[in-house]
Amino acid sequence: MVKSITRFSIDLERKVAVSVQALEAAAFYVCQSGDDAQVHTLGHIRSGGKEDLKDAAHAILKKVVLSCTKSMQDRAVLVVETHEGAPIKFCLVNFIAASGVTYAASALVARCTDQAAADEQLRQVRLKLDEELR
Secondary structure, three states: OHHHHHHHHHHHHHHHHHHOOOOEEEEEEEEEEOOEEEEEEEEEEEOOOOHHHHHHHHHHHHHHHHHHOOOOOOEEEEEEOOOOOOOEEEEEEEEEEEOOEEEEEEEEEEEEOOHHHHHHHHHHHHHHHHHHHO
16 A cells, blocks of 8 residues: 555656656655654655765755645745856645645746746646545
């Protein structure tokens, strides 16, 4: 059962990542206990790069998702600001819930020109997630 949930999460994350041309993606199981939440990795997708960079990037995604669990609201969070007009990297965090209980989170790293563009990408991810989960 756990293996099938993990596989489903990774497949879903791939589809959504491709739809917004994400650079990196991760899926997390969200475990709530009162006002506290924990996140457990279901899968992490990042092409190329050294293993230590992949681990560091994963840790950053997990930290961003954990910070978003306080509100359980989808958010586009600035993670890397570049210079001279190059696109900025945002972590697009979307939560997945059933019967009013949040049980998973999607985190995608995408290049966007500004916060407004990142918010639009976040909306596109929400639409794709909702479409795939129907």
